[in-house]
Amino acid sequence: MKYVMYVIIIFLPCFSNANITLENMYYDLSSSIEKYQIANSDKDSAIYVKVVIKEASFHGDKLVEKALDDETEILVSPQRLVIPPLAMVPFRVIRKPTDQFKLYRVYFTPVSAGDLNVAMGNSDDKTVKSGLNLRIGYGTIFFSNPDKQVFDTRVIQLSKESFVLENRGNSLVTLRRMSYCQQDGTCKDNAVEYLLPGQSKTLPRNSFVADVLEGKSRTVQLFEAQLKVGKI
Template identity: 30%
Template sequence: MPFIRDLSRRLAIASAFAVLTTVAQAAPSISIGTMFDYLGPSRSTLLKQVRNSGDTTAFVRISVSEIEYGEAGATTEHPVDTRRLSAGIGVGLIASPARLIVPAGGIQSTRLLFRGTRDKERHYRVRFVPVLPEAGDEFLLGDEERERIRAPLAAGVSILTGYGGIVIVRPDTPRFDTRVDQGEDRVVLRNEGNSTVVLDALTVCDASKENCTAPSVRHVRPGGRLELEKQSGHGVLFTLLEGDERREMHFW
């Protein structure tokens, strides 16, 4: 009967969807906390935690690249030579360990260590990428264990999502000199110091301060400038962070 055939088809589709949903859920889901971290002149190490809220073990590779800025803000990234740094040669940031096995619902940590001179500020991108364990890789799993772990992840449905954070290593002697100019239609900030400043909780509000845009965070590198447009009847509000110093800034 047509009704029975249609019902059977719908049940088959529903069953297939349930299977796919189950497979899709069988995946790690990692988070790394804050996306920006800062190493002041008195610190050379930073502990970074990786949480896995998924329902399978996460095998995470960690890589570090130095960010260099060209004209008009264009950036290039160069992988850090971890072998040279481990031998005490060169300047850079390394992760130890550079691989983590994070159980479902668990937390593991890696230590980010800066080595070398701090004659200027340096920026690094640290990537945390879940991977499928392979034969002969750095996770050192036996064949049986590796295949057991790979099975639910290699079905082609699960999507492994990685994250990248930024670590700003300040110079030995940070100097903060933020110039702020307010015009009729804009606020201009210029960083005349030698270390990055942060505009935290940046928002635009009406006169009542009850209707505001979603807060955001902006960074201004040494020698950089940032223009913020002002709207009629609205103010620009943010907290200026210069190292450990905080200043509340309101412009109407």
């Protein structure tokens, strides 16, 4: 069984003097086990990192998190990492198949050298400095689509000024290469946004959405002249 998982990187302020980075901004996990890498761009200090996973959901525009009901549902291995200076280390994402859309937030956060050594059964490691040297931590959002995907993206409201795009399917929809300006004068160009199942988005009538991406098989270009209420 296969499923799709997308990852969005969200930057979280932490401490100072070092950086951790992931290879890409977005990931597509198409098998039960995938391997990625995390890097340390600091040339002097190793970084100690632990991984914490939360189940997440949107209540309106607010992202709400809670502990996993089943801790084996999604795993990042190893859950504690030591990243040497200017090095990359691998980690794996292991995910059970699901019959519904899932959302997770995964934190890569700093820990002290002592805490990590105790957790790993090693109290003699003197080759690294304190894990509190981390300047930027990472929180990642994992979108996991069900094995049987259903796509139903619709324009549900249409006026002279705006339209509402709604995802009535059970899987993530990606809006790519978007260009539009709001009434307050703020503009976006070549933006990428997402519609989770059940979510809707109001856009100005003159918006240009080059791609409404439903999975990997269907892409719809959305222009003002083509707008009509109903399934796109």
